[in-house]
Amino acid sequence: MIRVRFAPSPTGYLHVGGARTALFNWLFARHNKGTFILRIEDTDQERSTEASIGEITEAMQWLGISWDEYYRQTEHSKRHQQAAQELMDRRLAYEHDGAWWFRVPEQGKITIHDALLGDISFRHEQLKDFVIRRSDGSFVYNFVVVVDDADMRITHVIRGDDHVTNTPRQILLYRALEKPLPQFAHLPMILGPDRTRLSKRHGVTSVLQYRRRGFLPEAMVNFLARLGWSYGDQEVFTRDQLVELFTLQGVGSSAAVFDEVKLHWINQQHIKAANLDRIVELVKPFALKNDLITETMWDQAGKDRLLTGARLLRDRSKTFADLASSIRILFPIPIEKEEEVVLSQHKKDLVQAIIDALDTVQEFTPKNVQEAIRTALKEKGAGLRDIAHDCRMAITGTGVGPGLFDMMSVIGRDLVKSRLKEIL
């Protein structure tokens, strides 16, 4: 039975690097029908916070990374004490300056058999004795992680490769404690555009920030998975496909740069594939965010209109923030125009003809609207080209967008008419 864990320390939000590590563990567990454990490494009482634990679990839930077992490292203090005492009793550790030190044998070398990196050797001289229990009685990371992983019968330790140099010390501890070694797999790091380890100074690294910016969790998961993992030429994956296809063999060994441009593209792919009802539901908070649109207005907008609007506009949206700003035109609020519309008298006549024509339309469908407008323009000896851009600007505030008749239909007769009158 495969058992893996993600072990974040709750000293801040979940960043994308941590999320990727969690994701790979989770995919590995789900693919192999194993167990995924979330273990909060909260032994650093100074820096650990409840708020941080909440942020981390919320981010994981948002991403859909579900855990089967949950632990807090501090709950295991007696086990740590017990194990440390055992090493002391067996003279594998000694006390110095009030701290307990693990004795590293002077001769020999230690080899990690890493599932991703192959064999990596360290000579004992490089390691030196190290502290396992501080003089204040608390335990050091390298020690508790081994005790906990052994107790929890972790079979595969999948973590960032910034941990490789910790691994030989940990292996020594496994041996001293007479516990079976897990399989190690060290994931390559995620880098910023400047090729240094991804951090706050590279911009947004909080997973939850991506939710706030209008990204879909499945897009985030897809993107994170493709950072280091691949499956032939395929780029877009559903969560289920990822679970089905994920293997450690598919994981590369070189660091990857976090490319937000590609994240946007993947997000767009998932927005295009998502269920429209969900799109409408998810875009709502973005539309309400800093706008004239109220909750009531949203509810009165009409489900069908919102659905149609979302369908028409989502091909142009990389994020929900994009979609929210374009879907505003469905609401009876003033629209900001990208450019001032100044019409010649001739064009004003055309617009007036269009307004009049709209009144003759029975059911306000794209097809009917088109028919009425084309007919009206033809009678004036004009074509759609002559006035389309101005009409679009009047009713949507922008020169680009979905088909004019589709837009008029979904916006609705009254709103279209009043917006057209504004430019006369």
Add this chain to the structure above:
RNA sequence: GUCCCCAUCAUCUAGCGGCCUAGGAUACCGGGUUUUCAUCCCGGCGGCAGGGGUUCAAAUCCCCUUGGGGACACCA
């Protein structure tokens, strides 16, 4: 500085000795579709870090150089 890891287009990557004149994706640049933009379709640009080996054959294996990253705490 010491130790460890990594090295294919700008970026993510396929490639695990012959299928490679190195494939896909993003980005970028054209063209088509569209009233416009986007989507979509077609095309283009662009890379095996360098040098030695091994082999009939190397992007693939080995060594060196260079470059990049990481670790060097009584932090996790």
